[in-house]
Amino acid sequence: MPDTKLNRLLIETDDVLNRLLTNMHKTAAKSAGWSEEGFDPAAGQLLGDEDLQALPVANDLEKNLAICRAVMPSWDLITHTMQFGSGPGNSAALVYLAGMTDAKHLEKTIMPAIQRAWHDTHYDLFGSLKRAILPTSSTEVTDFQAALNWLLYGGVLLFVAGQGSALAFYERGWPTRAVEDSDSERVVRGAHESFVEDLLSNTALVRHRLRSPNLIIETIRLGRMTQTEVALFYVRGLASSGLVQELRARLQRIDIDGVLEINYLSENIQDSRFSLFPLILDTERPDRVVAGLLEGKVAVLAEGSARALLMPADIISLLQTADDYYTAFPVASVLRLLRITSLLVSLFLPALYIAVTSFHQEMLPTRLLTSVAAARIGVPFPGLLEAVLTELSLEVLRKASLRMPNKLSSTIGIVGAVVLGQVAVQAGLVSPAMLIVVAVTAVASFTNPSFALGLSLRYLRFGLMLMAGSLGLYGLMLGSLLILVHLNSLRSFGVPYLPPLEPSYLQTYGDFFIRRPLWRHSLRPPNQMPQNRVQQSHPIGPQSPQSDTEQGGEKDETGS
Amino acid sequence: MRQAVKHLVLTVLIPMFILPPGCTAEIQDLAIVRSMGLDLLPNGEIEITVSIVNPGAEQSGSQFTVSPISTSVAIMSQTGKNTVEAMRRLSFESSGRLYFSHCETLLLNRRLIAERSLGEILDLLERNYDFRPTLIPIITDDSIARLFAVPSPLDPSPADRINRLIREQHLYSQFPRKNLIALIRSLQTPGQDPYLPELCQEPNPSAAAISDQEAAHGNLAIPNTKLRLCGTTIFSNDRPVASLNPDQTKALLMMLGEAQHSIIIQFPSPVDGADVSLDIFRVHNALDVELFAGKPSYTISMELHARLMELHGRLDPTDPLQYAALEEAGANHVRELARQTVDICLLHSSDVLSFGRSLERKNPQQWQRLSSNWQTILPTLPVKIAVRVHLVGTGFTTSNPNQIPYEFNR
Numbered sequence: 014m015p016d017t018k019l020n021r022l023l024i025e026t027d028d029v030l031n032r033l034l035t036n037m038h039k040t041a042a043k044s045a046g047w048s049e050e051g052f053d054p055a056a057g058q059l060l061g062d063e064d065l066q067a068l069p070v071a072n073d074l075e076k077n078l079a080i081c082r083a084v085m086p087s088w089d090l091i092t093h094t095m096q097f098g099s100g101p102g103n104s105a106a107l108v109y110l111a112g113m114t115d116a117k118h119l120e121k122t123i124m125p126a127i128q129r130a131w132h133d134t135h136y137d138l139f140g141s142l143k144r145a146i147l148p149t150s151s152t153e154v155t156d157f158q159a160a161l162n163w164l165l166y167g168g169v170l171l172f173v174a175g176q177g178s179a180l181a182f183y184e185r186g187w188p189t190r191a192v193e194d195s196d197s198e199r200v201v202r203g204a205h206e207s208f209v210e211d212l213l214s215n216t217a218l219v220r221h222r223l224r225s226p227n228l229i230i231e232t233i234r235l236g237r238m239t240q241t242e243v244a245l246f247y248v249r250g251l252a253s254s255g256l257v258q259e260l261r262a263r264l265q266r267i268d269i270d271g272v273l274e275i276n277y278l279s280e281n282i283q284d285s286r287f288s289l290f291p292l293i294l295d296t297e298r299p300d301r302v303v304a305g306l307l308e309g310k311v312a313v314l315a316e317g318s319a320r321a322l323l324m325p326a327d328i329i330s331l332l333q334t335a336d337d338y339y340t341a342f343p344v345a346s347v348l349r350l351l352r353i354t355s356l357l358v359s360l361f362l363p364a365l366y367i368a369v370t371s372f373h374q375e376m377l378p379t380r381l382l383t384s385v386a387a388a389r390i391g392v393p394f395p396g397l398l399e400a401v402l403t404e405l406s407l408e409v410l411r412k413a414s415l416r417m418p419n420k421l422s423s424t425i426g427i428v429g430a431v432v433l434g435q436v437a438v439q440a441g442l443v444s445p446a447m448l449i450v451v452a453v454t455a456v457a458s459f460t461n462p463s464f465a466l467g468l469s470l471r472y473l474r475f476g477l478m479l480m481a482g483s484l485g486l487y488g489l490m491l492g493s494l495l496i497l498v499h500l501n502s503l504r505s506f507g508v509p510y511l512p513p514l515e516p517s518y519l520q521t522y523g524d525f526f527i528r529r530p531l532w533r534h535s536l537r538p539p540n541q542m543p544q545n546r547v548q549q550s551h552p553i554g555p556q557s558p559q560s561d562t563e564q565g566g567e568k569d570e571t572g573s
Numbered sequence: 574m575r576q577a578v579k580h581l582v583l584t585v586l587i588p589m590f591i592l593p594p595g596c597t598a599e600i601q602d603l604a605i606v607r608s609m610g611l612d613l614l615p616n617g618e619i620e621i622t623v624s625i626v627n628p629g630a631e632q633s634g635s636q637f638t639v640s641p642i643s644t645s646v647a648i649m650s651q652t653g654k655n656t657v658e659a660m661r662r663l664s665f666e667s668s669g670r671l672y673f674s675h676c677e678t679l680l681l682n683r684r685l686i687a688e689r690s691l692g693e694i695l696d697l698l699e700r701n702y703d704f705r706p707t708l709i710p711i712i713t714d715d716s717i718a719r720l721f722a723v724p725s726p727l728d729p730s731p732a733d734r735i736n737r738l739i740r741e742q743h744l745y746s747q748f749p750r751k752n753l754i755a756l757i758r759s760l761q762t763p764g765q766d767p768y769l770p771e772l773c774q775e776p777n778p779s780a781a782a783i784s785d786q787e788a789a790h791g792n793l794a795i796p797n798t799k800l801r802l803c804g805t806t807i808f809s810n811d812r813p814v815a816s817l818n819p820d821q822t823k824a825l826l827m828m829l830g831e832a833q834h835s836i837i838i839q840f841p842s843p844v845d846g847a848d849v850s851l852d853i854f855r856v857h858n859a860l861d862v863e864l865f866a867g868k869p870s871y872t873i874s875m876e877l878h879a880r881l882m883e884l885h886g887r888l889d890p891t892d893p894l895q896y897a898a899l900e901e902a903g904a905n906h907v908r909e910l911a912r913q914t915v916d917i918c919l920l921h922s923s924d925v926l927s928f929g930r931s932l933e934r935k936n937p938q939q940w941q942r943l944s945s946n947w948q949t950i951l952p953t954l955p956v957k958i959a960v961r962v963h964l965v966g967t968g969f970t971t972s973n974p975n976q977i978p979y980e981f982n983r
Contacts, residue, residue, distance in 0.1 A: 371597050371598070371600070372597055374598075374600055375705070379607070382600070383626050383628040383729075385600055386628040389600055390601050396599060
């Protein structure tokens with residue numbers, strides 16, 4: 014038995030209730046200045062798993078209930094005692110957390126079932142319930158650590174008098190959101206489902222798309238206090254075992270109080286912790302997770318988070334959308350090129366504008382030069398300051414519109430349009446050309462499929478603007494090179510973040526600048542380190558109906 | 574992380590703050606020079622004249638004014654012992670920094686280049702990084718300030734009119750377009766002399782036909798004068814020696830292989846002497862040199878592909894004999910123009926046709942022997958000119974309306 018403070022107390026008094034009340038809370042209350050007889054949970058100490066693990070379920074029903082109340086002196090802990098006969102041993106109790114459990118289902122289905130079981134089998138209530146009556150997921154727990162884990166995950170504990178163990182079963186009933194359309198990854202075609210905050214629902218969303226026994230889902234509980242269920246998804250035989258092991262190891266190393274959102278995990282497990290670039294792809298879409306799993310990636314989902322992490326990630330996968338594969342490949346390729354162009358525009362346009370208007374005016378066509386010069390007459394700020402102020406104003410507006418209630422967000426739009434678009438120009442604080450540049454940049458940035466990448470590019474844009482404002486095109490090139498070098502140095506779970514964009518690679522695996530036809534996807538990308546590289550053994554191209562007919566005709570002749 | 578910060582400081586911040594660039598200038602603070610001219614004053618000083626864009630006025634749509642000088646343009650002049658001094662003095666008068674990167678044309682007065690060598694004048698432009706190598710020098714006999722002041726109702730400024738004139742005329746191979754780099758190269762290349770277009774102003778016939786009152790009543794913009802590219806100046810070494818008229822310029826461009834797109838030639842019909850116009854759209858040229866007793870002899874061959882543009886008189890293009898005669902007449906006309914051009918060039922010892930350069934390529938030793946005396950040899954060079962015209966089309970119709978009536982006239 015481990016030498017914990019609970020066990021030491023147990024040996025000394027052999028009275029669980031007394032031990033908990035007297036030695037834990039009361040002592041703490043006393044030391045905190047509360048009265049000797051008072052009971053103050055706020056002054057108690059942290060109760061660890063090791064404290065509860067060695068605390069067995071007692072034969073005494075009252076004792077068990079008292080332990081529950083002592084360990085969790087919370088308002089939402091419900092203990093429902095049922096007396097079936099006159100004897101002291103003919104009683105049982107249900108313990109659950111209100112709100113975490115479906116109380117209506119419990120009252121209508123489970124409680125009558127328990128009563129029927131008592132009437133049918135007086136001699137062995139516990140065994141009968143365990144065998145047949147309660148939900149199939151019921152488990153017998155013998156210590157309070159396991160019992161409380163069930164309780165905290167929406168489970169119900171059934172204590173029977175004289176029984177040194179409890180039955181635990183799921184009756185989850187906490188409020189969950191319905192599956193809705195994705196907010197940040199909208200598609201015109203394709204499925205409109207997105208993940209919700211409930212892990213089980215999310216698991217089902219993935220599982221019903223990937224109905225294979227090879228889809229493996231492992232769970233691990235992270236967060237000392239939150240005990241958040243975290244699930245690893247991978248396809249056996251596709252995902253690299255080294256990758257899965259590395260991910261398991263990184264997750265197990267996490268030791269934090271709580272995991273409230275999946276970003277708590279991604280920040281802790283990504284390779285480079287100071288990079289602006291998202292080294293792990295996050296998505297709200299189950300179909301995208303399945304596509305990643307089929308490429309040999311590993312996904313991580315967490316309870317309470319409506320996003321999934323996909324790893325390893327590279328810059329290419331961040332620029333792809335689910336829509337790309339739901340549209341004919343020539344159209345999807347054009348859209349992808351447009352998206353890449355927009356991304357470059359959103360990153361470089363303000364910096365290029367500053368560099369050209371402040372340093373390299375000879376690069377502008379003469380008519381454009383005179384137009385821009387005319388527009389800037391009377392503007393008191395230098396180009397750099399004007400650009401930075403305008404971009405900052407837009408950022409503030411963008412943040413404000415995100416935080417404002419929906420009814421007021423249109424007001425923000427009007428304020429932005431009037432203040433930025435009209436008054437600032439009329440007051441001569443900003444030139445119309447600058448406004449056009451900022452507006453085009455903002456619109457171009459909205460084509461970026463990855464929200465995280467969009468945020469990174471937004472801050473890099475400011476850096477490039479400063480460099481262009483200081484050194485002109487030289488500064489812009491220097492900044493671009495620094496970004497490129499940084500991208501080249503990044504790794505996502507050991508995989509290069511910037512894959513080799515050279516002709517032979519693109520010819521074989523390239524799905525970057527253009528979306529390759531699905532019938533040309535014969536090999537999985539090597540940078541995902543899949544165990545099985547072959548995606549299609551015999552990739553077939555489209556065939557004309559005439560060739561099909563000819564083949565059919567031959568068959569008929571052969572058959573006849 | 575510490576290492577990364579160190580690298581960042583070294584690579585970004587130090588160059589940004591320790592090496593601040595001196596070439597930054599806000600775009601609205603620039604005095605954008607669209608065209609520039611150099612003239613020689615009687616006292617021997619150089620006068621520089623620039624046409625500067627006023628962006629604010631240009632945006633307000635003042636380009637359609639009938640005033641002699643558009644308010645969207647400022648014309649400024651200054652003098653100095655040399656070009657640099659004149660430019661420096663001019664910069665004191667300008668409200669913004671004189672910005673020459675958008676200067677497309679350089680007007681050079683003939684007096685100036687006759688007195689000072691072309692190389693001496695171009696030296697500044699070659700050294701100054703502000704000037705674009707695509708700057709086009711033009712020769713003129715008129716006052717440059719007066720040329721910049723010629724109203725241009727359809728262009729933002731007279732300087733833009735000059736730029737457009739050069740650009741569009743070049744498309745029709747009316748006048749040469751030699752930029753700064755090409756000019757300097759031809760000056761530096763032995764056995765080759767430069768040539769430049771000429772600009773002049775002339776009365777506008779429309780202004781003479783319509784009175785000022787009528788123009789004002791109809792809200793018409795009719796300037797009294799207009800700009801015109803009126804020929805080509807040929808150089809011997811770096812001095813101007815003669816001028817070619819527009820027809821001779823066409824022949825020069827055809828012989829040099831610089832004719833592009835479309836050249837219109839007019840000549841008498843071989844049948845009845847009426848006017849015939851051909852559009853030459855493709856020219857294959859060759860310059861062959863042969864040595865006879867140590868003396869070079871040249872043959873200029875031109876193969877022209879043309880379309881029939883306009884036909885007067887009674888020539889029947891469907892008749893093969895008349896068709897061949899038409900081709901022959903066209904060839905004779907071009908040959909005659911080419912002969913005039915070659916004679917003028919040789920007479921003034923101007924090697925714009927690169928006779929020396931072709932000899933150097935063909936026989937370097939012979940060129941070494943003759944190059945020192947090339948100016949005197951040039952007028953005596955025998956030059957043969959061979960021209961063939963292929964008439965490849967007669968337009969939308971093969972018939973001659975003067976000879977065969979239209980269907981509806983029958």
